[in-house]
Amino acid sequence: MNFDALSVLTISIAALLFAMKIKTKLLFLEKFCIPAPVVGGFLISIIVWLLSFIDIKINFDTSLQTPFMVVFFTVVGLSGSFKLLKVGGKILIIYLLCCWFMALMQNAIGISMMSFFNMHKVYGILSGAVALEGGHANAIAFSNMVEQLSPLHNAKLIAIAAATFGLISGSLLGGPLCRYLINKHKLEIKTNESIKDTDPLKHEIHIASYQDFLKSLFLILFILCFGFYASKLFTQISGYSLPSYVGAMLIAIIIRNINDIFNIFKLNQYTIDTISELSLGIFLTMAMMNLKLNELSVVALPLFISLFVQVIVLLLFAVFVVFRLCGKNYDSAIMCAGLMGHGLGATPNAVANMSTACNKYAMYSKQAFLIVPLCGAVLIDIFAIPLNTYLINVLI
Template identity: 80%
Template sequence: MKFESLSVLAISIGVLLFGMFLKKRFLILEKFCIPSPVIGGFLVSIVVWLLSFIEVKIDFDTSLQTPLMVAFFTVIGLSGSFKLLKVGGTMLLIYLSCCWFMALMQNVIGISMMSLFDLNKLYGILCGSVSLEGGHGNAIAFGGMVEELSDLNNAKVLAIAAATFGLISGSLLGGPVARYLINKHKLKITTNQDIKDTDPLKHEIHIASYKDFLKSLFLILCIICIGFYLSSKFTHFSGYSLPSYVGAMLIAIVVRNINDIFNIFKLNQYTIDTISELSLGIFLTMAMMSLKINELSAVAAPLFITLMVQVLFLLFFAIFVVFRLCGKNYDSAIMCAGLMGHGLGATPNAVANMNAVCTRYGLVSKQAFLIVPLCGAVLIDMLAIPLNTYLINLFA
């Protein structure tokens, strides 16, 4: 059974809506912030896998997956304003440095563990910062890159399995880590009063017009085209594989910061966020639907052991390093809860962790809610994505 690209797009949207329905229906999915595309797409991949036992093969044409993926990374780049560094002050730089070190160490641990099991080092990168710090979006993107550059046909499914494991682990451990720190050090439940009530980073959100949407879409498509062109030229002349989504993201960062200086055009955050959510949702669903689950069995045990080591590392790093560097106070304890969320899963997990702890103690840490989402969703990728690209090229 073969489904061409337009049919796959329609199926993906239907599966995404079904995933949203299930997430609202089952509270445990909401609690762990499992993405709707992962829920719906994974169920389809299981059905496809079961059908293979009765010799029914289903083939999805996922050619639309690449432009959707590049659009998502382009929007990440458009959020990468260097002005954000000034807003968070010294504490943001300290936390961001910790995040960058964490991303580096996750790759070191992953590569070391896979070498110990005498497996390909590329597996180690995929169960390092690619899937843990990067989440499902990066897992699918870089998993596809590894499959293109090597003979590891199960790279994508391994990366997604690691991302899912991290997502659940980060949700389970964030709150307990913060509570342990607060009780262990008998912290006063007070917060930094210097953080203003109005978040200067928040853009005016409104229902955009047709023209607003068209202008945002035009900008994103122009950046994508330039990213495709420059990535191909760079790869051709250097012999170093630069994926189109990395090229587009870097161009988007340049465009954003030039616009911050000269104010050439006004970015409509509502339309940009809508395009980001739409492209990520369909791209993730499409990728999850086409997973080959049976290819994971060969590396299941090494993967599980490696991920357990990754979780232990981040636990010790948050408790003994990040907590102390960030002030050894209530704000830093909340930030550690956030670090467990996005360091193993995704930024929504970080926010959910921090919100749960702040609700428990009746005080919102404005500093944590300003710094952690900025670093987890945007700033960490400015180093982590080029680093992962370099390492994959190095070991491929």
């Protein structure tokens, strides 16, 4: 059975809507912040896998997946304002540098572990910073790149499995780690009151008009096209493969920061966020639908051992490095809970970890809720995505 691009888009949206519905019924999905696209796409992949046992083979035309993916990373780039660094001050810079080092560390561990098991080193990148620090979106984007450049056809499955493992681990460990740090060091439950409540760069969020949406869509598509040709030109000149989504993200960062200086146009945050959520939801669902679950058994044990090592090292990194460098206080303990969330999973996990900890101690940490989402969702990618791109090119 073959489904064309339009049919696949329809199925993806249906699966996404269904997943949103069942997330409200199954509390563990909400507790661990499992994204609805992951749930919906995974259910479709299970159905496809089960049908294969009765000789029904299903093929999906996922040609629309790439455009949605590039749109999402373009929006990520538009959020990469360097003026935000001033808002968080010195601690934001320290935390961001820790995040960048974490990307190097996770890749080094991943490569070492895969070398130990005599497996391709690229699997170490995909199950390292790509999947853990990057989450499902980066896992799918970079595994697509690997599968296009090499014969490693189970790259996507490995990356997504690692991202899912990290998502759950990060949700489970953030709260207990924060509690351990507070009890171990007998921390005073108080927070930095000098942190501002709002982000001065964000425009007022409001329901967008047709014209607002059209302007935002034009800007994103313009950057997307520009990034596509920039990536192609870079690849031709340098010989290194630069995916179109990386080029689009970097161009978006440049345009955003030029606009911050000269105020050429006004960004409508509501429409930008809406387009981002829509594109991410559809592209993740499409990617999950195409998983070949039977291929995971080949690398299951080495992958699990590698991920277990990643979790232990990140815990030690949070306790002995990040906690101390960020002030060795209540705010830094909350930030470590967030680090486990986005360092192994995604920013929503980080926010959920921090919210749980703050509710337990009845003290909201403005510093943590400003710094962690900024670094985990946007600023970290400025370093991690080019790093992962370079390493994949070198290792393939």
